[in-house]
Amino acid sequence: MMPSNILSNESILLARDGWSPLSQMEPVIEAVAVDRQGRPVLTNVRISEPQHLGETFYVGTPLAFGAFSSLTSLLTADGQRHSVRMLANSGDITSNCFENLIHFPDFVQPMISWRKISSSLKDISAHSTPKTLVLRSRQNNDLFISSGRTQDRISLGGQTFFVTDLSDFEFVLANNWKYAVLELSKCWEFVDEETSLQIDRSSYLVATWLMSASASLGDHRRFKYDSIQHTACVTVVDSEEPLLPLQRAACAFRGPLDTPTHRIEWEDSSVTLISAGFLLAGC
């Protein structure tokens, strides 16, 4: 029997083309997995149609943040499997360590597109139309999301809006994903006691792409949360030191809304899949 697990409609998987929301994946894909020696490999994965509604849980470490179903089983660093429901209900998630994988293996060819990330940008792109992209930044910064064609910049009440042609933005995404993700992330820049990126929880797909881009460029960043028991935003701050893959859990909780679940099965029983940087246990 093939190993399987249950994920939420909000979960993301590391596929051959980078992080993708499960809700937008084909029924059969090639996903990145880790074998028993810790080497990244590709394996075929079958994803079911959305099934019944289930509770949504969130788990975060300084390197990774992900949405899961209550029935999702994660591997902790000691090789034990734990349901995310149990982890969140324990009240003190910090006693658990995870091995987080956010660095893309060489065989991954990252492809990021508007279709893939648009649902994660709702909090910053409310005015966009099918052809025109409008991104909102909370700071008065510059954002280079256009390949050189016209880009309007409007400052209003402490916010800055960037208007550009959507196809132009697609071009930038396709040609230099790391640069595009770093520029895009400026939309969430927030200057308080320290400069940070405060990314809405619902936009964690972009936060995960940002961590992979940072890892690839040798920039050191880490996630912070509102508290151990809950977070509304995934806050990204600079880190002086590079973070090791082994990370202590920093946040876990149940989301207020139920979401459809998907059953995923993969061919190779000796490997584990990667969801938002966490290793999925095969059941």
Next chain:
Amino acid sequence: MAISLSTNVESYESPASVRLGGLTLYAPNETLLEKQLTLLTNAIENCATEHLSLVRNTLNSEVRKITGVEVDKRVFGAVLGSVLRTGKIDSVPIAAASGKAFRALVHAKNIKTFEEAIDAVAVLLRGKKHLGVRDVEELLFKQRQWGTWSSASHVLARLVYLGRACYIDDKHFRWPTEIDDAIKHFVK
């Protein structure tokens, strides 16, 4: 009943304890610990249900009214955190007039209504171009009550956070018409 939950292990001899996030709460014994946690949790949930949204300080004072006792801020924070952890309440980032962001608390039962309110107010604001908190309060609530003005302001502040409204002052908001003009200009 006085709340005897404490964050100090030395408060009681051989106390019962529970770890909530980064904080450990102590009570004289298991029975009191469970009883008082239940009292606080229920009070937090009940108060949150009665309002479309509210901020932490308001929730704390409402809980104080219901329970009749002063709750230590750290104890309240830990117990509120445990309610957030169960998904019964969520926190929603909203924008202050100062440009800072803060969190409104919305009970899970009210989330759909809160989101519908945001969409309805966005449509109204787009049509009217300007709105006051009082206009939104009248739109969303049949009767003015304690807390309805604040919830109306939270809905508008959420629209600002989403870039769908701008502050004129802390009671008045406007639609960013410049964006619509820019899009028209850009399409041409």
